[in-house]
Amino acid sequence: QKEVEQDPGPLSVPEGAIVSLNCTYSNSAFQYFMWYRQYSRKGPELLMYTYSSGNKEDGRFTAQVDKSSKYISLFIRDSQPSDSATYLCAMDSGSARQLTFGSGTQLTVLP
Amino acid sequence: GAVVSQHPSWVICKSGTSVKIECRSLDFQATTMFWYRQFPKQSLMLMATSNEGSKATYEQGVEKDKFLINHASLTLSTLTVTSAHPEDSSFYICSAREETYEQYFGPGTRLTVT
Numbered sequence: 001q002k003e004v005e006q007d008p009g010p011l012s013v014p015e016g017a018i019v020s021l022n023c024t025y026s027n028s029a030f031q032y033f034m035w036y037r038q039y040s041r042k043g044p045e046l047l048m049y050t051y052s053s054g055n056k057e058d059g060r061f062t063a064q065v066d067k068s069s070k071y072i073s074l075f076i077r078d079s080q081p082s083d084s085a086t087y088l089c090a091m092d093s094g095s096a097r098q099l100t101f102g103s104g105t106q107l108t109v110l111p
Numbered sequence: 112g113a114v115v116s117q118h119p120s121w122v123i124c125k126s127g128t129s130v131k132i133e134c135r136s137l138d139f140q141a142t143t144m145f146w147y148r149q150f151p152k153q154s155l156m157l158m159a160t161s162n163e164g165s166k167a168t169y170e171q172g173v174e175k176d177k178f179l180i181n182h183a184s185l186t187l188s189t190l191t192v193t194s195a196h197p198e199d200s201s202f203y204i205c206s207a208r209e210e211t212y213e214q215y216f217g218p219g220t221r222l223t224v225t
């Protein structure tokens with residue numbers, strides 16, 4: 001079993017839809033959670049960073065963490081074609097000081 | 112957010128030659144830098160972790176004599192692919208972090224070995 005499981009998609013939605021991206025994890029030591037967006041042939045861009053259970057909102061993006069269920073989500077409201085990219089969840093236990101990534105979800109927002 | 116640059120963005124080299132890739136943190140001091148490799152439609156594969164002034168820690172299966180990493184300052188790390196072969200062709204990405212846990216990634220370097 002992988003430490004982090006992420007639905008690879010691909011996921012295709014119409015413009016304006018709400019998108020839900022999810023990851024589950026098995027290592028209860030993970031304390032820090034990140035979502036990255038990666039466009040084709042570019043490096044990942046940090047979108048959201050959180051370290052506590054609950055919701056964190058930044059513009060159209062909301063990151064949700066449920067440590068009791070070992071489940072994290074990223075919601076994108078009013079999705080735009082420019083949101084079309086691969087989204088990676090990533091986690092850190094703190095002691096390892098390196099990230100464990102999900103496999104990535106490829107999202108396409110259709111105009 | 113913090114900015115990490117990489118140079119070059121794309122390099123083509125002949126088999127048997129060496130290639131150096133630079134990674135710089137532009138507006139913060141990076142206590143730790145990471146080097147990743149990524150194949151098409153796959154996630155990032157960590158190659159090594161480096162701390163300023165000390166030897167890099169390589170992941171299992173990564174040849175340290177082939178992928179030389181130097182982290183000479185708090186803003187610069189270099190990856191040298193020695194005696195490159197076509198199978199080394201890939202997308203190489205660095206990342207950097209301060210004392211907190213966010214990692215900021217560079218734009219990546221596409222290496223093609225002919």
